[in-house]
Amino acid sequence: MAMAKKAPASEPEQTEGQVTRRRMLNWLSSVGLFGSAIVSVFSNLVFIKPRATYGQPNRFSIGKPEDFPSGTRITLSEQNICVVREGEKLCAISTVCTHLGCIVSTSETGFACPCHGSRYDQDGNVTGGPAPKALPWYKVTLAPNGELEVDKGEEIPPGTYFNA
Amino acid sequence: MPKKSYFNSLTELPANIWHSIFRNPLPSSDLGRSQTSFTNFFLHIHPVKVNKHTIKPWFTMGLGLITFFLFVILIVTGVLLMFYYVPSTEQAYNRMLDLRSSVAFGTFLRNMHRWAAHGMVAAVFLHMCRVFFTGSYKKPREFNWVLGVVLFLLTLFSSFTGYLLPWDQLAFWAITVGAAIAGYAPVFGKEIQFLLLGDTTVGQEALLRFYVLHIAVLPLVMTMLIAVHFWRIRKDGGLSRPEEADAASQPQGESLETWPTELDVTPAQPAEAVQTVAAPAIEKKRYGVQGLVRGPFTKVGNVPDNSVFSWPNLFMAELFVFVLTLAGVLVVSLLFNAPLEEPVNIAHPPNPAKAPWYFLGLQEMVSYSAFWGGVGIPTLEVLILLLVPYLDRNTKGVGRWFAKERLLANTLFLTFVIVNIGLIIIGTFFRGPNWEFVSPW
Numbered sequence: 001m002a003m004a005k006k007a008p009a010s011e012p013e014q015t016e017g018q019v020t021r022r023r024m025l026n027w028l029s030s031v032g033l034f035g036s037a038i039v040s041v042f043s044n045l046v047f048i049k050p051r052a053t054y055g056q057p058n059r060f061s062i063g064k065p066e067d068f069p070s071g072t073r074i075t076l077s078e079q080n081i082c083v084v085r086e087g088e089k090l091c092a093i094s095t096v097c098t099h100l101g102c103i104v105s106t107s108e109t110g111f112a113c114p115c116h117g118s119r120y121d122q123d124g125n126v127t128g129g130p131a132p133k134a135l136p137w138y139k140v141t142l143a144p145n146g147e148l149e150v151d152k153g154e155e156i157p158p159g160t161y162f163n164a
Numbered sequence: 165m166p167k168k169s170y171f172n173s174l175t176e177l178p179a180n181i182w183h184s185i186f187r188n189p190l191p192s193s194d195l196g197r198s199q200t201s202f203t204n205f206f207l208h209i210h211p212v213k214v215n216k217h218t219i220k221p222w223f224t225m226g227l228g229l230i231t232f233f234l235f236v237i238l239i240v241t242g243v244l245l246m247f248y249y250v251p252s253t254e255q256a257y258n259r260m261l262d263l264r265s266s267v268a269f270g271t272f273l274r275n276m277h278r279w280a281a282h283g284m285v286a287a288v289f290l291h292m293c294r295v296f297f298t299g300s301y302k303k304p305r306e307f308n309w310v311l312g313v314v315l316f317l318l319t320l321f322s323s324f325t326g327y328l329l330p331w332d333q334l335a336f337w338a339i340t341v342g343a344a345i346a347g348y349a350p351v352f353g354k355e356i357q358f359l360l361l362g363d364t365t366v367g368q369e370a371l372l373r374f375y376v377l378h379i380a381v382l383p384l385v386m387t388m389l390i391a392v393h394f395w396r397i398r399k400d401g402g403l404s405r406p407e408e409a410d411a412a413s414q415p416q417g418e419s420l421e422t423w424p425t426e427l428d429v430t431p432a433q434p435a436e437a438v439q440t441v442a443a444p445a446i447e448k449k450r451y452g453v454q455g456l457v458r459g460p461f462t463k464v465g466n467v468p469d470n471s472v473f474s475w476p477n478l479f480m481a482e483l484f485v486f487v488l489t490l491a492g493v494l495v496v497s498l499l500f501n502a503p504l505e506e507p508v509n510i511a512h513p514p515n516p517a518k519a520p521w522y523f524l525g526l527q528e529m530v531s532y533s534a535f536w537g538g539v540g541i542p543t544l545e546v547l548i549l550l551l552v553p554y555l556d557r558n559t560k561g562v563g564r565w566f567a568k569e570r571l572l573a574n575t576l577f578l579t580f581v582i583v584n585i586g587l588i589i590i591g592t593f594f595r596g597p598n599w600e601f602v603s604p605w
Contacts, residue, residue, distance in 0.1 A: 048359060048373075050362050053364060053369070054363065054369065055363045055367055055369075078510075080511075099530075099534050100341045100534055100538075101343070101344040102337060102517060103510070103512065103513055105512070105515075112598055114517055114599075115337065115516070115599065116527070116531040117600060130530065130533055130534060130537075
């Protein structure tokens with residue numbers, strides 16, 4: 001009985017809209033092939049994304065508070081930060097231009113970027129040029145060994161000073 | 165075995181070897197000319213015959229060929245430079261100095277590589293202008309235009325990845341800025357920047373990545389796409405030409421007796437060695453005579469179809485362009501040394517920090533807005549370029565420079581060209597320290 005039912009189903013005009021075995025297998029193998037192609041492209045992307053980087057650590061020590069007497073405004077070129085101290089207030093401002101990553105230089109009015117002419121005031125607020133936002137301030141803490149520690153992973157609102 | 169026959173076969177050996185490599189003697193007949201094109205691996209990408217219009221020097225100005233030959237020069241000089249280059253932040257710059265001081269022809273090869281790269285960017289752009297102003301991107305050549313635009317972008321990316329490699333000031337800051345522009349791309353911007361640099365800042369990882377892209381990934385992809393680009397020239401019916409170029413102008417006194425008229429072969433079809441079905445633009449199905457040939461050889465009838473044999477007409481023209489291109493690169497490399505700036509100083513960007521001339525238009529735009537100048541407008545421009553053949557439905561004016569029927573399209577494209585060149589000129593000559601406006605005179 002089962003054989004008799006199967007035979008007419010294989011005729012083309014009766015399979016319109018139905019899923020035949022052939023169509024099902026075509027569909028499954030296409031999904032399998034394209035699926036594995038997509039998965040392999042994706043795994044290549046995973047491969048080229050490094051899990052660990054060899055660059056600078058985010059947290060680093062910059063020295064004792066006494067190294068930065070009041071009135072200091074010094075750029076640490078290796079860490080790309082500018083350490084500012086006025087009285088007891090101390091802060092670390094990034095010197096990486098928020099526009100396209102050039103290193104800003106200190107000018108009389110604050111910071112200026114040589115690449116595309118962005119300008120910032122003493123606190124890192126944008127005063128001109130294409131920079132979209134102010135220079136970030138990084139969190140400064142006192143490590144147990146008495147040295148100041150800057151954490152580039154943690155941005156703090158401008159105007160938040162560390163009390164030395 | 166008689167000694168004489170042994171000796172005979174020995175004297176024939178050089179000729180036998182020669183003929184096993186080159187199956188045809190230098191052609192003296194039309195059949196020979198067609199067989200030479202047809203059986204030689206390096207020539208067979210050409211049709212046996214080309215339309216006379218195709219080899220008119222002022223139609224193409226050989227710009228596509230110049231681009232390709234510069235690419236070949238870049239591959240050869242690039243491979244040679246690889247023998248002395250080390251992609252390490254410690255060594256790369258010193259290796260550049262070594263090329264100057266202690267490698268034979270080191271400076272010269274680096275000059276050739278640098279100037280050929282600049283030349284290729286210029287040539288590929290001019291080639292695109294040629295194709296546009298002659299209306300050559302129209303059906304059935306739409307997709308070849310798209311491939312061309314992709315190849316143009318790959319050329320730019322190749323030169324971009326190339327100039328990190330000397331690890332001088334220009335290299336470092338151009339890549340810092342370039343990667344930061346990528347970081348402005350929506351959604352995946354920061355991810356792309358991180359994947360490109362392999363780190364949060366430009367350093368050893370970025371140098372290695374750009375090196376691999378520059379010497380392996382991009383040349384491979386480009387070689388493949390160039391092959392498809394060339395292949396499609398023929399599959400799309402040869403170079404574009406006006407309709408009248410296909411018409412038989414004069415019978416030229418050729419004998420038509422050999423022409424098998426009973427096979428309904430229409431002479432208007434441009435000679436095509438292996439193409440059997442006419443280009444889709446021609447509604448009536450027509451057969452080129454080569455399609456009827458069995459066996460490894462081709463036979464060509466003398467049809468008054470305004471075409472000439474590729475051997476020697478096309479090949480001489482190509483050789484001429486090659487010699488001219490190579491001569492140009494050699495002369496420029498003898499006269500001018502490729503720039504090498506100070507070694508990288510990650511604390512102090514040069515002021516002003518300028519990219520090579522072909523990116524100064526982009527740099528001028530990002531000085532107004534990083535997103536719009538670096539991502540938004542360029543993406544829009546590329547999208548429009550890619551869609552050009554699908555947006556422009558005007559079918560007239562194909563194969564002629566500045567055809568009147570294409571006044572609107574040509575004007576729009578000319579505006580696009582002038583604006584971009586204008587931005588490059590502003591960025592090159594009118595921008596000084598801190599990217600401030602300066603007057604060059």
